Amino acid sequence: MSKEVPRKCQDHPDNNLQLFCANCSKSACKKCTHFMQCYEEHDAKPIWNAIDAFNKQVSSLVESVDDIKQKLEVVYNSIIDDKVHFEMHVQLCRTAIEAHTDEIVRKVKKEGKKLLLDLENVCKEKTKSTESEVRELESHQQKAQSLKRLITKTTMNKPGNTTTLDDYMRNIDDVNKNIEEMQSRNDQSYPKKVTPTFRLNTKVDDAIIKGLGTIVCVDNKYAIDKDDKAITVTEGQAFEVIVSSLDEIDRCNVAATLIKPSGKTTATDEVEYMGSGEYRIKGRCDKEGDWKMEITSCEVKIKGSPVKIQVEPLGLVHTIENMKEHKLDKYRVTDVLLDSDGCIVVSSCSNNLLKFNKSGKFVGNIKVTQKTKVAKMHAMSNGHILYCDTDGKKVVKCNSKFEEPNLLCEGLLGFPSGLTLNNKTKVMYVADFHSHCILKINVENGNLLGKIGSEGKEHGKLDCPRDVTLTKEGNLMVVDWGNHRIQMFDANGIFIKTLVNEGGINDGIDFPWGMCVISNRPRRLAIANRGKDNVKIFNY
Structure with missing residues (x-):
């Protein structure tokens, strides 16, 4: 801000104002003796500093007013936009109502013309029928008149002409029979009465009473x-x-x-x-x-x-078939995993993993750097991944890129073939194919907490368990591969029931090894179908 020329001191006109006291709100030059005490005791400062400080306050107030103005403009624009939006939709409603009304009037007029045409056809049929009956009556009348003339002319005062009289009687009988036939055709009533009647379509009346539609406003205070x-x-x-x-x-x-x-x-x-x-x-x-x-x-x-x-619909959605095109090994699929980016990761007991999107399109390979055979996988809630290394007979915890491996429970496992994790209790359950049991392991330190099941065919015992998973209640479902069944245990290993016994499955399932829920809405499941070396996606 440019500085104006200072005003002169009232007491010393030759001197410019140089000092300002904030307490007294007074200006003075240095010769003002009455100001010196104020200068020493109060908050007195050079006048240009005071002017600058005051101008900053003024500028701040101006900015505040500008902010208010901008806010008012935003509110005003919002009101105008709402008014324009409202008027636009009013016009759309008006146009729609007029179009709907015109269409209904057009249909009503069309139906009215059709009814009038039907009525006209009824009239024509009635006229045609009436004219035919009138012609028949006129014919009988002519015959009756002719007979009357002949009877009068040929038989009157001639009692010996009985033969001719008999002929006339027969002709009269014929005319009467014809008249009786006409009366019979007209239901013993002559002439027949026909009354045209218009029967209202009550459904149309109901529709009109209920109205052509309704005008509703959208409530904008709610949000889906x-x-x-x-x-x-x-x-x-x-x-x-x-x-x-x-x-x-x-x-x-x-x-x-x-x-x-x-x-x-x-x-x-x-x-x-x-x-x-x-x-x-x-x-x-x-x-x-x-x-x-x-x-x-x-x-x-x-x-x-x-x-x-x-x-x-429920059932098979699609199949990811093209595994062999992208594999770097000869092994068949063993498990599937939903990655953090929404893609499906497929393992096959090797250090080469395949990645597909949910539609089945190949995305790329994941190369596990260390020598390992990734069989079964499990995604942890913190973004890390657990997987079974069947070659090293251990469980490995790593990041989402299968890097930074951390070995767990070395020396405890014979052949780890499946695993799952309770995120609340941090207990990991590992299906040991060779040991015929489920091992409970602390996922934080790899310590063994206990075992579930033992070798055998009785309920509650296992034969080469292939996989294990948890229900939302915390119970365990175990693929009892050797006994061809799926059994359920509680978190403490107590047998609950057998869910599935030996049987056949449709949709091309052949020796399934692993599965993973890849979507909750819709409910969708991916299954590693080892027998056919593919991945099948199901809605369930």
């Missing part, structure tokens, strides 16, 4: 979670849609309805208020197709409604 605006699930899969509101008080006014592919509606399972303005809507779709979920507040649709729901 970005991951729930369009979802994909499998048949019968339970799912949730999260809706949040700016108004925590309005917590009883959210409702949801499922719309089937046919257009029919069905109720959702539950709308639950979770607190802090958040709602959880539960639903389930029992058939494949394109469904919708309409969400309303006080019967007004919220923004983003309806949610699009694609429902996929």
Whole structure:
């Protein structure tokens, strides 16, 4: 800021103002003796410093006012944008209503013309029928008149002409028979009465009474979670849609309805208020197709409604076949793993891993630097990976790139063929193929905590266990390969039940070694199909 020429001191006109006291809010030159005491005791400073400090305060106030102005402009623009947006949609609604009305009027007029044509055809048929009957009557009338003239002319005053009289009687009988036939055709009523009647289509009346449609406003204070605006699930899969509101008080006014592919509606399972303005809507779709979920507040649709729901059928989705094209070894697939980037990693008892995307397209190879045979894998919650090294008879913990290996439980395992981890308890369960048991191991230090099962065919015993996994309740499911069954144990190793006994499986499953859930919505499972050396993807 440029400095103006200082004003002169009132007491000493020849001197410029040089000092300023912030306490007294007074200016003075150095010759002002009355100011010297103030200068010594108060916060007196050179006037240019005071001016600069004051100007900074003024500039700060100006900036604050500018900020207010900008905020007001933002609010104003928001109001104008909202007004324009509102008017645009009003015009769209007006156009749609007019078009819909015109279409209905066009259809009604078309139907009216069709009804009038039907009525005209009825009239024509009636006229044709009436004219035919009139002509027949006229014919009988002519015959009757002719007979009357002949009878009068030829038989009157001639009693001996009885033969001629008999002929006339027969002709009269014929005419009467014809008349009786006409009366019979007309249901003993002559002439027949036909009454045209217009029967109203009550369904059309109901439709008109219910109205051509409704005008609704979208409630913008609600927001559907970005991951729930369009979802994909499998048949019968339970799912949730999260809706949040700016108004925590309005917590009883959210409702949801499922719309089937046919257009029919069905109720959702539950709308639950979770607190802090958040709602959880539960639903389930029992058939494949394109469904919708309409969400309303006080019967007004919220923004983003309806949610699009694609429902996929259960069963085989696709197969990743091209393993041999990318392998650097001759071994068949043994396990699958969902990587942190969403890709599928495939192992085959070697140090060469294959990587595919979920559609089955090959992404690349992962080369494990150390000499090892990666059989089974498990992704930890912290991003690390556990895998069984069947060659070294050990379990290895490494990073997501299969680097920085940390050996676990060396000397404890005979042939590690599968593993899983309880992330809460940090207990790792390893299926030992040769030892016929499941080992419980501390994943932090590799110490043995106990064993589950022993060799045998009785329930609760194992024969060459191939793999192990955990349920969400913390129970263990063990692939009892030698006994051709899957058994369940609790976390302490107590036998619960046999889940699957020996039997056949469709969809080309042949000697499955490993599996991994690769998606929860839709529920999708990848299986390492060792017998066919491929990976099969299923919806379940």
